[in-house]
Amino acid sequence: MKKLKLSLMIIGSLLLVFIIITLFNALTLESRQPSPKHFNGTINDDHAINSLSKAIQYKTISYQDRSKMDLAEFDRFITFLKESFPIVHKELELKKVNGHALVYKWSGTDSTKLPIGLTSHYDVVPILEGTEDNWEHPPFSGTVADGKIWGRGTLDDKIGVIGILEAAEHLLKEGYQPSRDIYLMFGHDEEIGGDEGAAMIVSTLNKRGIKFDFVLDEGGAIVENMVPGVNQPVGVVGVSEKGSATAELSIEGSGGHSSQPKNRTNIGRIAGAVAKLEETQFPADLKGPGEDLFEFVAPEMAFSMKYVFANKFVFEPVIEKILLQQPASAALIRTTIAPTIFNAGEQYNALPEKASAIVNLRLMPGDSLEEVKEYIEETIGDDEIKVTIKGSEASGVSDVDSWHFRTIQQSARNVYDDAVIAPYLMFAGSDAKHYNSIAENTFRFLPVQLTSEDLNRMHGTNEHISIENYLNAIRFYMEIIQESNQPLGR
Template sequence: MKKSLLFILLGVLFIFIFVTGYRTFAIQSRQPTPMKTNVVIDEEKAITHFSKALTYKTISYRDREKFDYDEFEKFIEFLQKTYPTVHEKLEFERMNDYALVFKWKGTKANKNPIGLTSHYDVVPILEGTEDNWEHDPFSGDIHDGTIWGRGTLDDKIGVIGILEAAEFLLNEGYEPERDIYFMFGFDEEIGGEHGAKVIAETLKERGIHFAFVLDEGGAIIENMVPGVDQPVAVVGIAEKGSATAELSIEGSGGHSSQPKNHTNIGRISKAIATLEDTQFHEELRGPVNDLFEFVAPEMSLPMRYVFANKSIFKPVIENILLKEPTTAALLRTTIAPTIFQAGEQYNALPEKASAIINLRLMPGDSLLDVENFIKETIKDDDIKVKVSGNEASKVSSVDGWHFKSIQQATRNVYENAIVAPYLMFAGSDAKHYDEISDNTYRFLPVLITSDDLNKMHGTNEQISIDNYINAIKFYIEIMIEASS
């Protein structure tokens, strides 16, 4: 009897090892073969153009009264002088005064157009940090192979990279098969309501519908995925929603010498602590699952074994990802208390208490889902819960020619990069184009480090010349790949 049981267990173990081993070696790479770009551009001229573009203080402020629109006007004039062929041969239109739209007419009217979008506004320099910059933030200085200034990463590089690519292709006599639109917002840093949103609404009224729109977003990052030696180019196929939950309670105050067992502050605090202890349900799904589908074939053997058999090791993978805030955010809607308001005097119990929680919503989680979750979790009927904001964008395809064009263009410039989809945490103008595009993707074609990410809205924003030149080459490649 014992021998029979042992043979059964050995048989099951053999089958398990055989099946999981087969899956490990059977998964195929989803990366296209690179066709190394042979583009040769006038690098000195392109660098000079970018350096000059960074000198315009096209700053977005929450208070729109602070916008210096003379700087925006000067930047637009600079574009007209710097890219004469683009302005001569493409249809150009200003929407809502400062949003810029170019239409490059293709040779085949039956094909849906594609859209390349970026923004030329930048965030302000944090007051008190001006002297921390090694080079003036609006100098466009070039030093030791690096270009310095606000907008080098976010996102004048996109605007200038696209226009440099278009100017090059036009002068080469290139004609796209499908229409290509360039759409440049001027208030992305504060939501894009007057820029990208107006562009999208206007094009919708005209019946324009895109095959895909490509905006800023992910980038090419080294040491991003355990078990993958190559840099990973992550292309956002969706972005999380951003919502605000306000928790508030009102009740009798009174003197602090005679407090109730549960005060307004205590009840709001308990509600927040309960939410943080509970958290939203986590699951390896959607864009995050797609990410590992694309990188698993490129992993070293031990990691490939685990991710090739996700159905078996899913709980293990989820537990590993939950240990770090960055990867935990890939799996669930996140909870971040940011503001707490209560009380004015040390010896008086406040009659009101409130807290603001910022939530980043996973695709599939609605605002109503979030509100219900909070109410059911805190279990306090006296606390009012109000949720407002935006749900996650739609999830774009990774199986069609649209995504494959981005993959191919990236690999043509960065031969060793592994191109994979992912879920973007931050917001972008891409969400405004969801309604008029089959797919919206988010990708900035530069190789960056975690240190670069910290500089994007911070001090000493900069980019290497090689990165900038490669961005231009990528935009040339994507225009060719996607238009045909």
């Protein structure tokens, strides 16, 4: 009996210590959000609205088949920029790279400071054939109606190009002079990889010995009701982007007549391999940018959620199980697989001699192509299925404790004072990856507040942006130009 009482006392004491420690962790969790400052810049609303509306009317469409691109339209767009932003084109040095990529240099007063770069792209994706009549306003009309600007590029990403140039035009008009050099860099083929735009800009600047403190591109946005446990809007700033690769699973063997099939056919084996991959999935691990996201938002959560995330060392398995329940949050913590193409057979009564499947992969930072290939081979467990993989690994991870990230945070909070600004892992690709080689840090953030419906419109039908959102984007770019010169920005 005494031993039982002693055991219970020990267990009770340990439980009490556990409760005290975990409660302390939750109660002492400090916010990582800077206090907002009041935005006091001025914007010519009519000029800004008219500029984006006109920009949308230029059909600067990128096609995978580059021969389809109407480069004359790209030339007209560049002429439009010169006419719309006369002070920028008078005061800043403009260099064209590869004919259509644009690099503006805004010289600062202190040449000892590394420059910063603001980048966007002005090419857009095509309109899906047959969907033109589904648009409330024509996709290249730039219609201004119902407090919104309509058309392809209002979200991705002429809003970035025009927003940055509007910010620079207003600051120049007010006589603003940055201390460090600022480069405004606009690619023309981001939607098809950026090889002729951003990649060539980087190559050109690298030859000139230009290195950046940080570069900011499009990417995350301020989202609503998308981060569990947080009631406020959350501004997610991409500090890395997942790698993108394609794995092909293929098998060759005897075909024959369908009346005498083997127990295991080529189609069946490839289908079985794909099924195993979907059933098994890559292992999940809350680390890197995914972990950083929740470290930044946890202090702003309701207490029950805050308690869990403040004690991740205990509850990590529970957290990962919760995150795996939704595709968006699952993609934060594991390399994903998505079977997209299946090729086999030509005749209904003939067994195909070949079968193959294409699986698209989005790689977590730290997962190499070779490791991913080995995992696929081990999972499917069929030596006769050949696995080939090609693509790119994840980009480097930028420093969330750097002054660069804090500058972005501060600038966003100055405009969206109720938003929680946090790092995250970007799933899609951007031009930012090209700048990794010449920038200490690269970030991905479109400074607008979006709903899930807005995100679906980004490459879809009825793409549009509210005028309020667009003007806030301009305010953000004005803020980040100025915040980069504060003591915080070295």
